[in-house]
Amino acid sequence: MENNDKTPCNEHVKCMELLELILDGEAKDGEKDYYFAHIEQCMPCYRAHNLESAIRTVLRNNVDKKEVPADLVHCIKSKIRETV
């Protein structure tokens, strides 16, 4: 790593914007190339990347999911049958 933790990244603002685009699947190929080459060299951005992806993983995997009430589909379908 050329840039350790103590050296602030002078492109950090741009990188953080790219980070969101990349993790949201909205970055263009050129942006991805730039970004991934950059974080290999830059510790602050690399750490930010790891933290942000961990937050997304934890959201996807750990937020409670509710079971759909067993009769809901039946309720909906019978209401619709009344209207047809």
Added chain:
Amino acid sequence: MADNDHPQRYSEQKKVQIFDGEFLPHIDAMYNFAYRLTFDEDDAKDLVQETYLKAFRFINSFEEGTNAKAWLFRILKNSFINDYRKKSKEPNKVDYNEVETYYNSEDANAEITPDLRVEALQDMIGDEVTNALNSLAVDFRTVIILCDLEGFTYEEMAKILDIPIGTVRSRLHRARNLLKDKLKSYAQSMGY
């Protein structure tokens, strides 16, 4: 998305086929979205039921094979705003300054030394993450649900929420920072 410019004319049989084949498979995501908006099982059930009945009533404005999930989420979100949000105690609007540039230098410096650590996050159980998400104001909660839990694109979110893509992005950015703050205080209380 609702394509009202070119309404279809489906037969009754076709309507039922689209409804069963394209709408009902999303019931799980719809119910969870409704529950995360209302925090009440009965309200969530009513909201989902109402959404599906509306979807059937307006099925001619849905083009077969297009994005049914986004279309349904949009109807649900509108029903929620019209019928549920009014009677809830939640403040109606968050005070945002959404148009301003949100990546200011102060923000950037704060992010150079994030004191929330990946290990702390990994030790969090569902409750803490769920509570952190649920504590956000509804507009912020909604963008995180749509993006991170349901995987909608910015463009789909813009259509579901009737806001420009730039607003989607700034709202998401703010929502994530708020969420991070909550997670940070959980991490601190866990001794990290």
